[in-house]
Amino acid sequence: MRVFGRLSQEQIVFGLAVLLTIGFALTLPGFLTANNLLNLVRSVSILGILGVAMGLVVIGRGIDLSLVALMAISVAWALQLAAGGYPLWLALALGLGFSLAVGMINGWLIAYVEIPAIFATLAMGAAIYGFGRYFMFSLDVLYMSDNARPLEALGQGSLFGVPAPIYLFAAVCLVTYLFLRYTAQGRYLRAVGDNLQTARITGAPVRPIIVLQYMISSLIGFVAGLVTAASVASMNTRVANSTMVYDVILVVVLGGIGLSGGRGGVRNVVVGTLLIGVLLNGMTIMDIQYTVQNVIKGVILLAAIVIDTLLNPRDEQTAQQGDI
Amino acid sequence: MRPIRHAILGAALAAFAGAAAAQGIDDPTRGAYYDAFKGKTVAYVPVAMGFDLTEGWAMGLREALEPLGVTFEVRDPNWNTNAGAQAITSLISEKPDVIVVHNPDVQSYARLLKKAEEAGIYVVQVNMRSSYSTDVFVGADYVGMGRQIGERLVEVCSPKNGGSGKIAITQGVLTAAASVYQMKGINDVLAEHPEIQLVSNQAADWDATKAKNIAATVIQQNPDLCAITGFWDVMDVGTAAAIKESGKNVYLLTQGGGNQSACDGLENGTYSEVVVYNVPGQARDMANAIKQLFQLKPEPGSMKTTLFTQLEFLTKDNMKPGSCWSLPGQ
Numbered sequence: 001m002r003v004f005g006r007l008s009q010e011q012i013v014f015g016l017a018v019l020l021t022i023g024f025a026l027t028l029p030g031f032l033t034a035n036n037l038l039n040l041v042r043s044v045s046i047l048g049i050l051g052v053a054m055g056l057v058v059i060g061r062g063i064d065l066s067l068v069a070l071m072a073i074s075v076a077w078a079l080q081l082a083a084g085g086y087p088l089w090l091a092l093a094l095g096l097g098f099s100l101a102v103g104m105i106n107g108w109l110i111a112y113v114e115i116p117a118i119f120a121t122l123a124m125g126a127a128i129y130g131f132g133r134y135f136m137f138s139l140d141v142l143y144m145s146d147n148a149r150p151l152e153a154l155g156q157g158s159l160f161g162v163p164a165p166i167y168l169f170a171a172v173c174l175v176t177y178l179f180l181r182y183t184a185q186g187r188y189l190r191a192v193g194d195n196l197q198t199a200r201i202t203g204a205p206v207r208p209i210i211v212l213q214y215m216i217s218s219l220i221g222f223v224a225g226l227v228t229a230a231s232v233a234s235m236n237t238r239v240a241n242s243t244m245v246y247d248v249i250l251v252v253v254l255g256g257i258g259l260s261g262g263r264g265g266v267r268n269v270v271v272g273t274l275l276i277g278v279l280l281n282g283m284t285i286m287d288i289q290y291t292v293q294n295v296i297k298g299v300i301l302l303a304a305i306v307i308d309t310l311l312n313p314r315d316e317q318t319a320q321q322g323d324i
Numbered sequence: 325m326r327p328i329r330h331a332i333l334g335a336a337l338a339a340f341a342g343a344a345a346a347q348g349i350d351d352p353t354r355g356a357y358y359d360a361f362k363g364k365t366v367a368y369v370p371v372a373m374g375f376d377l378t379e380g381w382a383m384g385l386r387e388a389l390e391p392l393g394v395t396f397e398v399r400d401p402n403w404n405t406n407a408g409a410q411a412i413t414s415l416i417s418e419k420p421d422v423i424v425v426h427n428p429d430v431q432s433y434a435r436l437l438k439k440a441e442e443a444g445i446y447v448v449q450v451n452m453r454s455s456y457s458t459d460v461f462v463g464a465d466y467v468g469m470g471r472q473i474g475e476r477l478v479e480v481c482s483p484k485n486g487g488s489g490k491i492a493i494t495q496g497v498l499t500a501a502a503s504v505y506q507m508k509g510i511n512d513v514l515a516e517h518p519e520i521q522l523v524s525n526q527a528a529d530w531d532a533t534k535a536k537n538i539a540a541t542v543i544q545q546n547p548d549l550c551a552i553t554g555f556w557d558v559m560d561v562g563t564a565a566a567i568k569e570s571g572k573n574v575y576l577l578t579q580g581g582g583n584q585s586a587c588d589g590l591e592n593g594t595y596s597e598v599v600v601y602n603v604p605g606q607a608r609d610m611a612n613a614i615k616q617l618f619q620l621k622p623e624p625g626s627m628k629t630t631l632f633t634q635l636e637f638l639t640k641d642n643m644k645p646g647s648c649w650s651l652p653g654q
Contacts, residue, residue, distance in 0.1 A: 030545050039544050043537040133374065139651075140374035141532075141558050143585060156569055163569070232532040232562040238372075239531065241403060284541040290498060290527040 007311055009256035010268050013304050017275040024282040031285060038162060044277035045169035046224050046231075050244075051251040051269040052176050053220035058252055059180070060213040061193040061261025062117040066106060066125035067221050067248065069240035073132035074099035074218075075225030076235040080137045083145035091148075096222050102128060103218030107211030129240040144233045155230025165227050172220055177266045179216075189213055194262025251276060254304055275304075360618045361392040365420040369411050371428045371452075373400040375558065376583035377603055378426060379651055381450060384607020385424065389614065405432050412436045415445070422446045422614050427454045429499040441625035446617050448610055451601070452501040457628050460613040464601040465632040466502055470509020472635065473553055473577060473599060477510075478517050480575050481550035488548040492524040494535050494563055496555045503527070503555060510553075523549065532562030539566035543574060551575035557586045557598055564594040581606075582636070587648035590640045601633045604649050609633070 007015075025032035050067060057064045078095025082088050102124065109120040133140065144151065157164040180186040188209045191199040200206045229235040255272030257264030279300060283293045366389055370378035386396050397420070401408035405428050415423055416439055423445055427433055434456040437447050447458035481487035493510070495503045507525075514520055524542040528534040535554060543549055543566060552567070554560035557580035567574045575596045580586050582600035589595040609631045638647055 036541075036544050039540050043540060046533070138374060139376075139379070140372065143561070156565060158569075228533060232536050232565050234532055234558075234561050236532055238403065239533075242529070242531070280537070281541055284524070284526065284538055285545050287524045287526070290529075 009254075009304070010264075010271050012307050012311065013254055013256065013275050014271045016300070016304055017271065017278050020275070020278045020282065024278065024285075028282060028285050031282065036281070038166065040277045040281040041169075041274075042163040042165050043280065044273050045163075045165040046228050047247060047251060047276065048169045048269060048273035049172050049220060049224040049227065050248045051255075051273055052172050052266060053217040053224070054248045055252045055255070055257050055264065055266065055269045056176060056180075056189070056220070057117075057213055057217045058249075058257050058259060059193045059261060059264060060189045060210065061196070062110060062210065062213060063121065063249070063259070064106070064214060064217045065118065065121040065245055066102070066128060067121075067217060068242075068245040069125035069129045070099055070102055070218055071221040071225035071228070072235060072237045072240045073128050073136070074102075074222055075229050076142045076237050077132060077136045079142045079144055079148060079229060079235055082148040083142070088148055088150065092226075096219070099218045099222040100215055103215040104211060106218070107214035110214065111207040111210035125240065125245070129237070132237065140237045142235045142237070144229060144235075151226065151230045152233060153230070155227050155232070165231060168223065168227055172223060173266050173270060176220070180265060185209060185212060190262055247276075250301060254301060275300075357619065358392065361389075361394050361615075363393075364422075364618060365395040365397065366422045366424060366614060367397045367399060367415050367418075367420040368424045369399045369401065369408055369415070370426040371401065371408065372403045373398060374402075376585070376651065377451070377581045380581055380583070380603035380649065381424075381426075381607045381610070383651065384604050385611055388608065388611035403428075405429070409433060409436060412440065416440050416443050419443065420445060422448060422617065424448045424450060424610060424614075425454075426450050427452045427501060429497070430455045430501050430504060431499075438625075444624055446614070446624050448613060450606065450610060453505075454501075457630075459617065459622075459624060459627060459629065460610070461628075461630045462606050462609045462613065463631075463633060464502075464635060466505035467509040468632070469579070469599060469601075469635055470506035470511075471513055472509075472637075473506070473579075474510040474513025476577060476597070476637065477551055477553060478513065478520055480577075481520060482517070483519055487550040489519050490521050490523050490546050490549050492539070492542045492546075492549060492552045493522065493526070494538060494552060494554040494560070495525070495527040496530045496559065498527050506555065528554075528559055528562070530556055530559050532559050532565075534562070535559045536562030536566045539563040540570065543567065543570045543572055547572065549574050551577060551596075553577040554579075556580055557583075557589060557595065561589070561594060564589070582638075582648050584648045584650040586638070587643055590638060590643055593640075596639070598638045600636045600638050600647075602636065602649075606633050 030036060053067060054064060074095045077098060078091045081091035081094060106121055106124055109115050110117045154164055180190065188204040191204055192206055192209050196206060251272040252269060253259060254275060255268030257268045279297055283296065368382060368385065373379060382398060389396055399411040401411055408428065409432060412433060413436060423440055425433060425437065425447060427449060434454045437454055437456050437458050440447050441458060448460040449458055451463035453461055477491050481489055481491055483489045497503060514522060523546050526538045528538055539552060552563055552574055554563050557578045560576065560578040564576055567576060577597045578595050579599040581603035586598045590598060613629060
C-alpha cells in the first residue's frame, strides 16, 4: 500500500479511466479511433461544463442543487421569447439576466440569511421549475424557433473536425482555471471554502464572495443550457426533475473535489468527466441494457471511492467537519 | 257515405300532421341524452401535463364534454408515479363518475384501477395500458404497431432492397407499455428476417440529449447503419441531430401523436417517417365511449371495450396540409 500511498483520488480516477480505455481499446473494435474519442468527449461536455460550475461552488464549501433546474428554465424561457418574436440577442440577454438574478438570490439566502446551501438551493430548484412551468411557458419541451437557428452552431457545429461543445467545455475550463488561479476573487473563494472564519479575520469580503460564486455557477449553467438546447434543437425542461444534478455532483466528487471545500480545481472535474465519458461510451458500444448500465456505473463509482478511502484515510479535519 | 267520411278524416289528419311539421317534432331521445350528463364529473390523470399528447387529449375531452355540462378535472402528477397513485386514491374517495388514466407503466396503477371500478367509477385508459383491463381502453395497438414498424424497417433496410440490414432502436422507458408491447411486435418480425441485424437497442428516458448521445455512438460504430427507429418524436429530435452531424444517410422512423411539430420535422428533413396515432381522434374516441357509458349505465367493470386507434405512416410525400394538429397558441 505504501507505494500507492501518495496517490490522490484524482490520480486514482484518472488511472481507472486509463485502464478502462486500454481495456475497451483492446476488446472493442472502433473504440480507439479519433472520431469515437471526439464523440466520447462531446457526449459528456455538457456534463463537464455543469461539473465546472458545481466544482467551483463546492470549492467554496457550498453546493448548488438548483443548477440543472435553473439551466433548463432560463434557457427554455429564452427560446420561448425568441419564438414569440423577440430578437435573439434580447431573448438571450433576458434569459441570462433571469439566471443571474436567481443565482444572486441563492447567494444572498446563503451568505446573508445564512440558510445552509443544500436547503436553499434545493428549495430554489423546485421553486424555479414550478415558476417557469406555470408563468413562463406551458409545454415541457420547447423547440428552437427559426430565428434562434444561429445558436445551433454552438451545439452542432464543428471547427477543424472538433465539435463545438468540446471547444466550449475547454473554454469554460480555461476561464475558470484562470479565475481560480490568478484573480483575487478566485483566491478568496478558495480561502472562504477552506475556512470561513479565518478568511473573514484576514479581511476577505466573505459574503460578497459567496454571492459571486452562485452567480458564476448560474452563468456557467446558462452556457451549458445553451449547448444542450443547441445540440438537440430543443430544451427539455423535464431534466430539472431528473437525477442529472446528482450526476454532476458525482463528476465533481469522483474527480476528487472534497465536499468539505477548499480543495481541488478544474483538473479534477475534467478527470471525473472523462471517466464517466469512457464508461458510457464503452457500454453503449457494447449495447448493454440501460438498467444494467446504471448498475455498472454505480459499482465502478463505489470502487473508486472505496479505493480512495483505503489509500487516503480521513484526517482529523475532515473527521471534525464532516463531508458536507 | 263511407268514402266521404274517410276523406274528411284523411284531410283532418293531413292538416294536423302539417301543423306538427310546421312547429317541428321534438327528438324523443334529446331529453334523455342531455339528462344523462347533468352533474357528471370526469377526472383526468395523465403521466404529466405539458406535452403534446396529454394536452391534446385534455383539450379534446374538454371540448366534447364541457358543453354538455360535464365537469372536467385534471390531476397532474408531473411524471411522479407516487403522486399519480395518490391522485387516483383520493379520487376513489371523491367518487367522480369517470377516471381517465394514462399509465406510466403496466404495473403501478393496476390495483388502484380495480378498486376504482369496485367503488362504482368508470375507468378509461388512454394510450398506455395497465396490466389490468378496465371499462375502456383507447390507444394504439402497440404490438401491431411494432409489427408494422418492423416490416417497414425490413422493407427499407433489407439487403435485397439495397440496404445494409443494420438497424438500431431507441426506446423510451423500458417498462412503459408503449415500449414493452412494441418490442414484442418488432421482435416477432425480426425473428422472421435473419438478414436484418439489430445492432443497438437502448432506452433514452424520453430525453433528446440521451437519445442523441446513443445515436452518435451507434452511428460511429456502424457507419453503414441503415435505419434508427425511435419511440417518440419529441425525443427523436436528438437522434435526428446525431444523424445530421454524422453526415450519414440514416433512415429515421419515429412515432407520436401527430402534432404539428412532427409535420414540420418531416418537412425540414428531421424525420424520414412518422407513425402517427391521431390525438384528437383518440380524444373523440374517449369522449364517445364516456357518452355511451353515461347513457347505457352499465355496472362499472362489467364491459371491457378496446378501441385501437388507426395508425398513419406519414412521410414528406404523403403528408397533406391537414395531416397534423396543433395546440392553441402553437
